[in-house]
Amino acid sequence: MEALAVLGADLPLWSLTRAAMSTGPGDLSLDPAQGHLWGLSRIPGLRGPDSGGGTIDLPAVLDTVTVAQLTRVLATPDGEDEFAVRPSGRHVRRLVRVPWPAAPQDVPPAEGTVLVTGASGAVGRHTALALARAGYGHFLLMTAGGGTSASGALRAELEALGAAVRLDTGDPSDRTALATALAGVDAEAPLSVVVHTGGGAALRNLHELTLDLPLTGFAAFADFAALTGSDPGSWHAAVDVAYAETLVRHRHARGLPATLLACGPLIPDAPAHAHAETKTEAAGEEEGEAETAAEVPSGMREFDPGRALACLPNVLAGSPGPVLGVADVDWAPYLAHATRLSTGALYRDLPEARGHLAEQRESGPDATATQAELRAELRELPEREQGERLAELVRSRVVQVLGHDDSEQFDASRSFLEIGLSSFTALELCNGLHRATGLPLPVAVVYDHPTPVALAGYLRRQLAAGTAA
Known part of the structure; x- marks a missing residue:
């Protein structure tokens, strides 16, 4: 991009991947690690504000039909910046509202062991407590990098709820340490659920080392702003989250349990407690729902992690899709921020965004x-x-x-x-x-x-x- 700027060339910059992104069952991705490139392309400012461009995923095998589809995309992208081009047509990325995940009917009681990484952190803690209250009775908590006091306190909370708990201080990004932790799981309660709250290296290890296990749930957490590209915070976060998305879609297309749960900013040190009533949207909550939550510049308000994670047991039992977002959003400032250097194509199907995007098209400066x-x-x-x-x-x-x-x-x-x-x-x-x-x-x-x-x-x-x- 800098080379184009030096030359004064205001041209679209497109990045291409091959078989990186699954568009659904039957469209199998072969190399989800290419998702890192998708993350780089989502970073605000890496493309000129007027030049366009983005990321295009092509199938592993190109045919004349796909090449023709690609040619049409490059000629008339229609303001889109992320495509998966297939012989059947072009697929684009959208943020849409879905109902709050409800508990599936006729689901047997939770069995087996739940592995929670980053258990000494706030997300790990509230995750474990939500699952314990939902009936999960065996936990393996990985707490790499210290946090022994917090993990010990969490262990006491879980045991008070009747759960059996084992602590492991290994780092899941260390493949050997993770393999050792998994080998120590009680055969009477084999591993059934994985919940990961950390980065990409550990996520890959968790995926590969559990492929032969009969898991009923596999969930990873991400930052909502990093997933949407509206405010990723760091290069590392944008790349990690994009890889997590491609890996989750890779698993989902193969019929493996897989959910990426992208949360908005959470209130630090919020007390852990059950929430009997929850909001019925997973793409974002209505304005005014969190009057006491602090507002952040990006238009996303902090909210209670216990409330945010209340849907997790239901998601594990039957997710409405492989990638879910839970956030308390003030849409007007959020969209103004998120679309400063983009067309906002991701938000085109959200009712809250249509007016803003229409104004952007009509009043955008020449x-x-x-x-x-x-x-x-x-x-x-x-x-x-x-x-x-x-x-x-x-x-x-x-x-x-x-x-x-x-x-x-x-x-x-x-x-x-x-x-x-x-x-x-x-x-x-x-x-x-x-x-x-x-x-x-x-x-x-x-x-x-x-x-x-x-x-x-x-x-x-x-x-x-x-x-x-």
């Missing part, structure tokens, strides 16, 4: 006209005021990418690092300034001109030299 207006405005200003105008442009873009209020002021002589820019937001800043000025702006520009004042000076010099694309 980039070329905006750039011409800026250059014309600068020509009418003396040099000092040109610098002030561009400094204000940089300030407004910095405020936007950081998710702050537009009226917020900061010292323009401070470095971007001090102001709070990360590698993610530096990319977003460059893309936003490229959109406004037409200048090719690789992310290195932010590091070569590390303050708003210095960057505004660079923009003025480049515009004066007539290098706008």
Whole structure:
């Protein structure tokens, strides 16, 4: 992407994978590890705001029909940025509402051992307690990296609920340590459910080492914002979650138990307790449901992990789909944030999003006209005021990418690092300034001109030299 920016080439950048993403039963993926590439493509700012592009998964074997489908996708993507192209047509990714998972009828009592990784963390703790209350009676808790006090307290809580508990301090990302832990499971209560709350390396081990076991449930947790690409937090999170999704879909297509549960931000240290009443949407909760929850800049409100995980026993007994999201979303600010540098195609089937996306299409600025207006405005200003105008442009873009209020002021002589820019937001800043000025702006520009004042000076010099694309 930076090479294209240096060349001034505003072209779509598409990444291709082969047999990475399963579209459902009968469409088997062969290499879910390619999901890492899908994660990179979801990172905000890695594609130019106007250039388009995305990720396309092709089948393992190409035929003329599939090639023709691919050609049509590249010619007219219709604002989509993620495709699985098959001979039967093109498949796209959507976030849709589903009913809250209800307990299936005629399901026998839970048997066997439940393995919970990251059991000393909040998600692991509430997961174990929810399953114990649902009747699961045997637990293997893996607590790598310490947390012995928390895991000991959890053990006491589970035993008070009548469960048998074994603690293991091994790291599930260590294949040998995980194999040893699995070998120690009581033969009288063989492993039946795996719930993973950590990263990709351990998830792969859990998948491969349990393939021959008659599991009834296999669930992994993810961050909702990282799964949707709206605010992944880090490169690592985006890549890990995308791999988790491709692996879960890989298992699901083969008839293996598999669920990825993507949660919104959870209230830290919320008390663990049962929730008899739950919300009936898994794609996001209605506005106003969590009045006491803290609101975060991305439009996602924190909520009680006990409430979020109340659906897990029912999901394990009969999931409505391989990938589920549970989040308390204030859709207006969330969509404004999530669609800053994307078309928002993922949200097109959500009723809450249709109005916002329609407004985005109707009122989206014509980039070329905006750039011409800026250059014309600068020509009418003396040099000092040109610098002030561009400094204000940089300030407004910095405020936007950081998710702050537009009226917020900061010292323009401070470095971007001090102001709070990360590698993610530096990319977003460059893309936003490229959109406004037409200048090719690789992310290195932010590091070569590390303050708003210095960057505004660079923009003025480049515009004066007539290098706008």
